[in-house]
Amino acid sequence: MEGQSGRCKIVVVGDAECGKTALLQVFAKDAYPGSYVPTVFENYTASFEIDKRRIELNMWDTSGSSYYDNVRPLAYPDSDAVLICFDISRPETLDSVLKKWQGETQEFCPNAKVVLVGCKLDMRTDLATLRELSKQRLIPVTHEQGTVLAKQVGAVSYVECSSRSSERSVRDVFHVATVASLGRGHRQLRRTDSRRGLQRSTQLSGRPDRGNEGEMHKDRAKSCNLM
């Protein structure tokens, strides 16, 4: 059983009201949250499969409010991946990724893989949102901006999703995060047992490639969408 299954802890952080809880609830509970209730601390569990390998996900939802800056780090230990979220319709939340979240995640879980997540993708083409932003002479965050910032903060990938209109994009987010964290597990396995490491490295060598191909494919698809 242990050989077949894996464990993965994912922590979701980001500014308040940028879509973290909706992301997790749509993924784990298949339901979109109703009215907005600020999250303090929440824990979700889920299980799904990647390349015939069952992964048990342990997902932690945190508060974006600075009121909990002191106690939020309690969620970080032993994380395999951290999702830094921002709201595509609010460019200031993208700035916070660099000003606050990148530093915090680097400090408390330097070994975790970071994935930059652009939430509320459907708002990029929403007329009301565009009108509101134009009053402030702003535009929604572009895919290119997200990609550039992802490289800047050392994230393994940049993913966009819409919890409301595309459940598939939500699953893609966690798929990318899990694949990234599997890479980390891969290293650990090598250290512990050379024989098993060798065998699994042979098996796992294909998976990262597939993951990479998937990511490249997604990037291409999205660039095509932009055109």
Place this chain on the structure above:
Amino acid sequence: MELGRSSSTPQEEAISPLGVLGTGPSSSPLGKLQALPIGPGAHRGAHSSSAPAGDSSTREPSGAMKIPNRDSGIDSPSSSVASENFPCEESSEGSPSPAILGLPSETASDSRVPQDNPQEEEDSGVGEEPDPKVTLFRPQEDVSLTQCSDPQKLLHIAQELLHTEEAYVKRLHLLDQVFCTKLTEAGIPLEVTTGIFSNISSIYRFHGQFLLPELQKRITEEWDTNPRLGDILQKLAPFLKMYGEYVKNFDRAMGLVSTWTQRSPQFKDVIHTIQKQEVCGNLTLQHHMLEPVQRVPRYELLLKDYLKRLPRDAPDRKDAERSLELISTAADHSNAAIRKMEKMHKLLEVYEQLGGEEDIVNPANELIKEGSIQKLSAKNGTTQDRHLFLFNNVMLYCVPKLRLMGQKLSVREKMDISDLQVQDIVKPNAACTFIITGRKRSLELQTRTEEEKKEWIQVIQATVEKHKQKSETFRAFGGACSQDEEPTLSPDQPVMSTSSVEPAGVADSNGGTPGIESRKSSSKTRRDKEKPGCKSCGETFNSITKRRYRCKLCGEVICRKCSEFKAENSKQSRVCRECFLEEPLVPPSPSSETPTELKQNAEKPPSVDPRPSLLCGTLNLSDDGTTWNEVWAAIPESDPQVLDLLAGSQAGRLLYSIPLSGCNITMPDPEEGLEAGCAWKLHQGSQTWWLSAPSTKLQQCWLKALGTAVHGDTAGDRPGASQPQAPAGTDTP
């Protein structure tokens, strides 16, 4: 007195080694017993006299079950005191001390209940113990209920919370900083230590760095000025959900400890070495690991007790109630996490049964019901064995496979819950039947019993209903989004209303003055929009080579060529052929006409802007004194010798621009005057205009102004210019 003091001294010493097997439990309660009462010597004597009885009662259960007793001893040192105090309470009911002592007893008794839940062994072990406790507990509860709320009692509960928190943090330190660290240093793999201790580090830091410091500060330093706990607990209670991870991992952790104790001598040595230390209280690692599992429910019980004694109007009540709610949520969270993991394992089992054909291992998927069922064949009515799996989003209809290994079922049909319908049917030749209808297929199924059939129908209907509700969560937000778009539509509505007002205005105008002029005006508007070609020559208009022009007399839309005819009174006025031909012939005396025409031509160009006016207002205009039309009349300042008549209103189209010099003003006949009211005539050459003012005063103003214009012009002219008036006057008759 000396005897009493000397007896308390060794008891206090005995308190330190809590782990002492035989004498520890008995001595520590005695010590606390000595410390707690603050009564006269008689009370002390009473307590000491009853102590042996308590000891004996405590020893009996401990003799039968040593381990549970130790657990309870460690979890709540006051529990033994409670059991001993109960007889004291009986002996002295009136004393306030029993009520105070009853509190820890109540808490201790309640705190044991959670122990029953996590493990069956604990249940069987502690099964007998709670019964006498419960019996003892009820009278105490009654007594405590009768007691009125007391600040001192609240402080006591707060201190109980603080003391148990301090002891608990020590246990966490033992687990995280002693056991876990030592094992790591001994070279035990990280995945093993993580598997055993899970997130104990975070839990330890939460209590050690956040909860305990705040409780200490509040209860020891600020209680006199700020006697409340709710605000602290409300802020930090959500983080108790961290226990969910630890509790979920508990069984696995126990398995790992057992496995590695057998498998790794090094692991075993480290554990045993630490367990021998006094700080462990002679308890095993497993017992210490169990303590976090019991901690959250204990907060719940302590807080309930606190709320029970809190005055209704206390400022802390709202926060405390909210905190209790959050703590209950955290406690339920752990149980829910365990249930979810169990369901996930179930899902994996089903996945293996199906041989991995269907992708059912999905984060949101949940197995709701499964079972064997029989299908009624539509062909011959025979029954066939089938297996149903009902998930929260899909139903799988499977056929058994005759294999010993591996895949046991094959998916025959997959039905989405969103399309699924179930209905009960009654067949004369077959009982316990119902129909499941999907998008592609309909299945007639049969169960062994009527109850089983009802259960399937109920469960399926409930699942379908729940699925709809979940889908609604997305649509509801979609609806909210459409509401956001409505404001964009609302600006259109005012536009529509504005346009609707415009036709109303036109209608009002028509209704108000149904004269020839109004008909012409409305028809002109329509023709301007609808007419594709020139009325005279019929050629089609276009914006480049053939533009529209309007006849100044009849208002018809005509082209440039057809509008070359000029009205005699002005070069700039375009008229159509018909209107031009209708005009009267030139008077026979050319000498008199020529000077008049020249003067009119000279005066026309300046009269462009009618807004700055010497006099302006609404008048009624008529051609023959019978049919009237409302017009806006103005004498511009820039050219006081001209009268401008505009259609309808000040912003209307310019109908006439009449040069007043050379005009003649006369009053209508008495009969005509009566009909027209305050009216007068304006004569210019061959044309006559009937004008009417709303009131006599206005009429006089207009007559005065018009007279001034006419006379002023006459006075300014040469003597020769006065001659043209005479012919005009002659023409009138």
